[in-house]
Amino acid sequence: MSGRLGIDDVSPVVSAGRYPAKAVVGEHIPVEATVWREGHDKLAATVTWRGPNDRVARQTRMHEVGIGLDRWGATVVPDHEGAWTFRIDAWSDPWGTWNHAVEVKIAAGQGPGDLANDLELGALLLDRVARRPDRRQERALLMSAAEALRDEDRPLNERVAPALADDVQKIMFEHPVRELITKGKTHKIWCDRRKAAFGSWYEFFPRSTGGIDETGQAVHGTFATATKELDRVAAMGFDVVYFPPIHPVGRVNRKGPNNTLVAGPQDCGSPWAIGADEGGHDAIAPELGTIEDFDALVERAHELGLEVALDFALQCAPDHPWVLKHPEWFTTRPDGTIAYAENPPKKYQDIYPINFDLDPQGLYHEVLRVMLHWAEHGVRIFRVDNPHTKPPDFWQWLIWKVKEVYPDTLFLSEAFTRPARLYGLAKLGFTQSYTYFTWRTSKQELIEFGEDLRDHWDEARPNLFVNTPDILHESLQHGGPGMFGLRAALAATLSPSWGVYSGYELFEHEAVKPGSEEYLNSEKYQLRPRDYARALADGRSLEPWLRKLNHIRKAHPALQQMRTLKFQHIENDALVAFSKRDPETGDTVVVVVSLDPNNAQEGTLYLDLPELGFDWHERVIAHDEVTGETWDWGQANYVRLEPWRATAHVVSLQRRFS
Structure with a gap:
């Protein structure tokens, strides 16, 4: 000064x-x-x-x-x-x-x-x-x-x-x-461009889109079969389609189904074990197709209003070309072998982590080359795997180097880690961050969580994924369809950006063992074709609810905000209520979500009307975008949610003109 x-x-x-x-x-x-x-x-x-x-x-x-x-x-x-x-x-x-x-x-x-x-x-x-x-x-x-x-x-x-x-x-x-x-x-x-703050993500594995052959065996999908899946994703109202790594999968120490240590000749391994004879991070798994096939998929996605996000996992399979050409980029143990990744009790024998100590400049520029390669093929969004296990100064250098060439590039941080790391990475340049949403289930936890997201909006933007290939929370394992519905409602309305991993709409909920958050028959290690059309026809699909949530989000600018989030008082710990308001249009929305997936819950909702742009004693028109009902609301309002009918109210408030 x-x-x-x-x-x-x-x-x-x-x-x-x-x-x-x-x-x-x-x-x-x-x-x-x-x-x-x-x-x-x-x-x-x-x-x-x-x-x-x-x-x-x-x-x-x-x-x-x-x-x-x-x-x-x-x-x-x-x-x-x-x-x-x-x-x-x-x-x-x-x-x-x-x-x-x-x-x-x-x-x-x-x-x-x-x-x-x-x-x-x-x-x-x-x-x-x-x-x-x-x-x-x-x-x-x-x-x-x-x-x-x-x-x-x-x-x-x-x-x-x-x-x-x-x-x-x-x-x-x-x-x-x-x-x-x-x-x-x-x-x-x-x-950034608008999608940095507002977007709906859908994750699926292209290799699982091949269907089942006449013998009942899963067929490895390709970019061509994955392209056909884009229409369904777009119809649900998603605008970002996110793929796990699409590179050659290592053969050395390849994992079998359910993370077993021995893979059979037909087992496809984990796509996060990147690299084989066919190439590394700049190559495509030959089973998926060619770079021309990938380009065609990206073009079709754009035609449907979708943008392709790629997983960027900075790690290598033992047979990745970097291992032979640049052993200095890895950690060598006293016995002369290269150390594989571990996160006790988990072991990743099929993955070598990167070591930045010996040749940082060489590694930095090679990684930059790889990322620019995919940007040149139309990828402007990267979901970055485990960034908190890499040096922070590396990410700051890489992100802004990419933005020098492609300033519209966005980076989603998979930083399931302590707050200092999560927010620290966001400050360095990550556009969005995964959060602790999966583990926030009670009313008070959600209120504290939401207010923290709002108060950190200038430095970190959340992307609330309801599930991931790594995380099947116990609430989804035991809560039934109602839990899937209410968690989607929370994620889609609390944050301007949210995400779904495929299988969620089919209520996939079986864990590999009690107490684990890993899926049984995890798609990380095997093909998992799904018959979405049949599930939808049989009424066993959450697709209509996901479509409605995305439609409501796009129709209401208030739900595209985070700065105006305010929790409203409601007299029931099984109900959580919050409001958002768009400062430009005045669009105002109140969301009430039941945290009970099985039973009806009711309570009195007390609105801070001046905070929402109304007078304390004003009566307003309250239109529920979920059920289509319209009510006359004031400061105190009775609400009731029946999970078999609706797990949430998403209520648009409008001034009543006489």
Whole structure:
């Protein structure tokens, strides 16, 4: 800060400005600061902000937030991707000081003689603005108000009235006299495209799309069969289709079904055991097809409004080409063998982790080459496997190097780890992060979890996956179809981004053993073809509910927000309620979800109506997007959820006009 006035506690600022805050194109970003000064004169503040294509900085005047808090705020809306900057400028506001002084002195009964200096000071301020070259159109109006202040023949109220009129006040507010200008520090915001904040992800294994042959055996799928599956994914309203690794699978120490140590000749192994004679991270498993087949899949996805996300797992099978060419990129044990990956009690004999100690530069540039290779083939979203097991400075270097070439590239961090690592990786540049959503099941856990996500929105964007190939939570193992429905409702409405791993819509819930979160017959180790059409025809599919949730999300801008999340009080621990509001359109949605998958639950919902844009005693139209019902709601409202009918209310609130 340089200047006389105080500027403190600026937001959004991440780690004292060390890293850029996050935003997306069109997002309404609240900028705030504590601005203060000595004495009683008025002050004001402005956000000065600049985008990547701006030759001249933009300015937005701030307003006071609260009463007596010296807190000032404004909203900025970036309109281009890339690096933005902003700073807070504080300044003495002589016109605001004059307004206040004149009003209180007149109210105290002071006359023209007492106010002589004040009246002349006001006229001088009007003169200063009127003489500006860019104020020619308003000059006559301002000069007339100044003349009135100086006209001693008029009564006091007539002398002051023109200067206090709305049209003059508007000019003096929008084109103020600024003194003692104090400039704050410049802060950074990185603005991504909209999908960085709002999207619906669907994960499936292309190799499981081959169906079953006449002998009842699973047939290995290809990019061609996977392309046919895209229509179903798009019809459910998803806009990102995410594939596990599509590279050659290692043959050395290949795993068999259910993670067994011995694979048979027909076993396909884990796609995360990357690399074989056919190539490594820049190659395609020959069973899936060719790079031309992959390009055709990407093109078809785009035609359907889908974007392809690829898994980026920085690890190798023992027969990956890197192992022979660059043994220095791995950890050699005292007996001369290369160490495989372990996460006790889990062992991954088919995977060698990367070691960054001996040749970081060589490894960095090879990984960058690989990632740019896939970007050149139309991939602009990467889901990164276990980033918390790699050096943080590597990710910061890699992400921003990729963005130098393809600034629209997005990175999802699979950081199921401690908060410092999760948020630390997000600060370094990861666009989105997996979260602890899977393990947050009680009402209080969900409230604390949701508020934490909201409060970290400037540095970390959540993507709530209801399940993954690695995680089958016990709630899904034992909760029945109702649990699948309510968890989907929570994920799809709590966060602007959410995800589903295939099989969820079929209520797949069997664990490999009691107490485990691993699936029985896990798709990580074997083909798992599914007959979605038959399940849908038989009424044993969650597809209609997933489709409805995605439709509601796209129809309501409120559900595409995170900053406006607010939990509402409801008198039942088996029900959780929260609201969201879109600051641009005013779209307002209240969500009530039952946490009981089997029994009806009811309670009284108390709404903070002013927080939602209404008066405390106002009656509003409440339309449930799930059932189609419409109710008359106020501050207190009775709600009831029956899981066999609906596990959630997603209620749109609208003002009632008479």
